[in-house]
Amino acid sequence: MKKFLSIILSFALVLSLVACGGSKNDTSGPKSDSSASNSPSESSSADAKSGNPTYTFSFAGIGGTDTIDTIAMQNAADKIFEQTKGDVKVNVFPASQLGDYIQVYDEIMNGSIEMGLIPPADTYDSFGGIPYLPYLCTNLDQFRTVFGEGSWLYDKYKEFQAGYGVHNFGFWTNGFTGFGIVNMKGDDIDHLFDIEYPHKTLIRVPGLESQKIAVSEIMKYPSTTIPYADLYSAMQTGVCDGWVGGGAYSNYSVMADLIHYFLDLRTSTDAYVCIMNKDLFDSLPAEYQEIISTAMNEMIEEALDALQIQDEQAISDLQALGIEVFIPTDEEMSAIMSKAIKDLWGTWGVETYGQDVIAQLSKEVEQFI
Numbered sequence: 107m108k109k110f111l112s113i114i115l116s117f118a119l120v121l122s123l124v125a126c127g128g129s130k131n132d133t134s135g136p137k138s139d140s141s142a143s144n145s146p147s148e149s150s151s152a153d154a155k156s157g158n159p160t161y162t163f164s165f166a167g168i169g170g171t172d173t174i175d176t177i178a179m180q181n182a183a184d185k186i187f188e189q190t191k192g193d194v195k196v197n198v199f200p201a202s203q204l205g206d207y208i209q210v211y212d213e214i215m216n217g218s219i220e221m222g223l224i225p226p227a228d229t230y231d232s233f234g235g236i237p238y239l240p241y242l243c244t245n246l247d248q249f250r251t252v253f254g255e256g257s258w259l260y261d262k263y264k265e266f267q268a269g270y271g272v273h274n275f276g277f278w279t280n281g282f283t284g285f286g287i288v289n290m291k292g293d294d295i296d297h298l299f300d301i302e303y304p305h306k307t308l309i310r311v312p313g314l315e316s317q318k319i320a321v322s323e324i325m326k327y328p329s330t331t332i333p334y335a336d337l338y339s340a341m342q343t344g345v346c347d348g349w350v351g352g353g354a355y356s357n358y359s360v361m362a363d364l365i366h367y368f369l370d371l372r373t374s375t376d377a378y379v380c381i382m383n384k385d386l387f388d389s390l391p392a393e394y395q396e397i398i399s400t401a402m403n404e405m406i407e408e409a410l411d412a413l414q415i416q417d418e419q420a421i422s423d424l425q426a427l428g429i430e431v432f433i434p435t436d437e438e439m440s441a442i443m444s445k446a447i448k449d450l451w452g453t454w455g456v457e458t459y460g461q462d463v464i465a466q467l468s469k470e471v472e473q474f475i
Contacts, residue, residue, distance in 0.1 A: 161390075162195045163220035166204040174412045175223055175278065175378070176200040182405035189397045196221065215271050217383045223278065223405075226379045232458050233266055237277065237377035239455065240320035241446035242467065244282060244372040244439055246414055248474050253277040253377070255403070258466050267379070273387040275380040275402035278409050281353030281417060282372035285309060285327075286365040289347045298369055299438040301325060301445050310337055310349040319454055320373045321350055324446050338364065354420035354431075368424050370433045371442075380406060440475045447471070 165183060169175040176198065183196035204210055207224040214222050228235030236259070243249045252259055255276060267274040291306035305327040311317045313331055321329045332340050340346050341364055350373055352360065357368050380402050387395060425431050434442065447468055455464045 160193050160195075161394075162197065164204065165196050165198045166202075166210045166214075166219050166222040166224065167198065167200045168202045168207055168224055169200055169280075171200050173200075174409050174416060175280065178405045178409040178412070179223055181408065182401040185401045185404070186398055189401075190394060194394055194398070211272075211381075214381055214383050217386060219383075220386055221382045223378055223380050226377060230270060231266070233263075233463070235314075236263075236459060236463070237379075238314065238316060238374050239459075239467070240316055240324070240374045240450060241372075241443045242471065243375055243474070244443070246279075246410055248471075249277075249279055249375060250410070251473075252467075252470055253279075258470060262463075262466075263379075267381065268384055271384050273382045273384040275382065275399060276406050278378045278380060278406045279413065280376040280378060281355060281413060282370075283350050283353055283374050283376060284357070284371045285348050285350050285367075285369035286352065286357040286361045287348030287367040287369065288341050288365055289344070290367060291347060298432050299325075299371075299434045299442065301442055307347045310340065310346040310351075312351050316450065316454065316458075317350065317373065319450050320446065324442065324450055325371070325373075341365075354417050354424065358420040358423050358427075362424065362427055362429065365429060368421075368429055368431045370421070370431065372439075443471070443475050447475075 165179055167176055167179055179198045179200070183198055186194050186196050202210075204219055205213070207222075208227050208229055210219055210222050210224050211227040211229070213219040226234050226237050237253070243252045251257065253276070254260060260276065263277075264274045287307060287309075289307070291308070294303075294305045294307045297303035297305065301324060303326060305325070307327055309321050309327045309329050310332045311321050311329045312334070318329055318331070321327050330346055332346060334351070337346075337349055338361070341349065341361075348365070348367075349361075350371070353372075353376065354368065354370065357365060382398075387398070390398070421431055451464050451468065
């Protein structure tokens with residue numbers, strides 16, 4: 107844990123130096139959660155000296171105050187403030203202070219919150235949840251290919267978001283979900299990644315149909331749905347044997363005192379969208395649009411780089427605690443992805459998103475198999 111904290115502190119220090127350079131240390135700068143108002147607001151007024159508008163935006167997140175996403179968000183806010191010479195001030199609100207991600211998405215749509223780095227919402231259209239499609243990508247290089255600027259999904263999702271009054275800057279991921287397991291049943295330990303073997307270890311899945319199919323039909327592990335709030339006690343008392351829904355770091359930070367095995371199956375990516383109210387973004391001077399867009403793109407890249415370090419450290423930390431970590435070979439992962447595309451995408455995926463969408467995504471990921 108000390109190693110991980112050192113990494114995060116170093117990450118924060120380096121990014122602060124890069125972003126802030128010679129910026130003034132005064133109370134007019136962008137505020138973090140501890141100093142920003144709890145009532146988010148956007149204001150526009152004439153700057154007497156420059157004639158440029160002055161704006162104050164709320165930037166909503168769900169990570170804790172010291173997590174990668176929050177550190178990167180604050181760094182981006184600092185860049186925007188400095189590069190606009192104080193004309194655009196962005197206040198970061200981490201830890202769901204402005205509401206859960208569904209509420210935040212609604213408020214960004216109507217403009218009562220200006221910006222967010224949050225999980226995608228499928229409240230209004232099932233396509234909103236397509237970043238969660240199992241085995242869309244299984245590492246950060248693949249994530250950049252599938253979700254990066256210029257990809258089919260990036261362009262399609264940006265168009266989709268615009269229809270709801272939301273400007274999409276891009277995607278970040280908080281990692282890839284694996285199995286954290288307390289008790290391994292039967293002979294499962296000898297067939298962990300065998301997609302034809304009927305496993306006996308009961309895995310808790312979140313309330314997403316795609317995840318149930320990925321666990322039960324693709325990997326052939328029995329599954330059950332349990333609210334996250336009840337998960338720890340359910341695993342502790344044997345109601346279920348393990349869970350899917352968190353990556354290496356989540357298992358290390360939340361479940362390390364309970365689990366004995368971690369299977370780095372990477373069933374789906376824990377994707378986030380970086381968004382802003384579209385009417386507001388479109389109303390900004392072109393110079394400010396460019397500054398904000400650049401800051402958001404740099405934030406995403408910096409946070410992805412930090413995630414790589416965090417995940418590698420989490421794997422080492424799990425092993426240091428005596429937890430057995432199992433990582434599929436390239437051949438095993440290719441077999442899993444192939445089956446997911448055929449048996450999950452080709453059935454449930456087509457029914458949910460349509461043949462054209464699945465065909466486009468299949469074309470994108472063929473290169474990974």
